[in-house]
Amino acid sequence: MEVDAPVPRRRGRPPKSREQSVDARELLLRAGLEVLTEKGFSISGIDEILKRAGVPKGSFYHYFASKEAFGHALIERYAGYFARKLEKHFGDESRTPLVRIQDVIADLQAGMARHQFRRGCLVGNLGQEMGGLPESFRAQLDEVFLDWQQRLARCLRAAQQAGEIPAGRDCDALAAFFWIGWEGAVLRAKLTRNPEPLRLFSRFFLAGLATP
DSSP states (O other), X not given: OOOOOOOOOOOSOOOSSHHHHHHHHHHHHHHHHHHHHHSOTTTOOHHHHHHHHTOOHHHHHHHXXXXXXXXXXXXXXXXXXXXXXXXXXXXXXXXXXXXXXXXXXXXXXXXXXXTTTOXXXXXXXXXXXXXXXXXXXXXXXXXXXXXXXXXXXXXXXXXXXXXXXXXXXXXXXXXXXXXXXXXHHHHHHHHHTSSHHHHXXXXXXXXXXXXX
């Protein structure tokens, strides 16, 4: 995923070595993902992220010109991570297409359970608070959602070709419906701290695929 954004002018305290440079930036991105999947962008402060990463503030501004620039980097990082997760399953030709979709759902459910349902989806979290975010986030977030939809739609079309779902189903619409509904289920699971919203939505989605 490419994001057309100006390259920030590096300022602040530079790292002492290339190894420290890679580690410090990576630590900041990891800490940012942890914080922002738990909380909103607007209420998450740089100091909290720095404390979790164990990185001085001067190093933060060496890599990121602003919190907004940091947000763009986090979206890009999360999008890449999530795309690899999806393709690990969607690209597994040893499984039937419909089973691949079930594998994705199971993996996503397990990911939330691993963190006791405290963490949601970074892209979904940011989308919910878009009214209070920099406008520059809007197109980037929409691009990520469209990428996820396209990946799922391709697998659904493969399921059609394999005779697992009816030929007349609109795979693009089904893929859009899945991600709209899944993000709502993630929000509810995070609120209630249990997997039932995820199970309920996925059960009805999968059952609906067989409906002509």
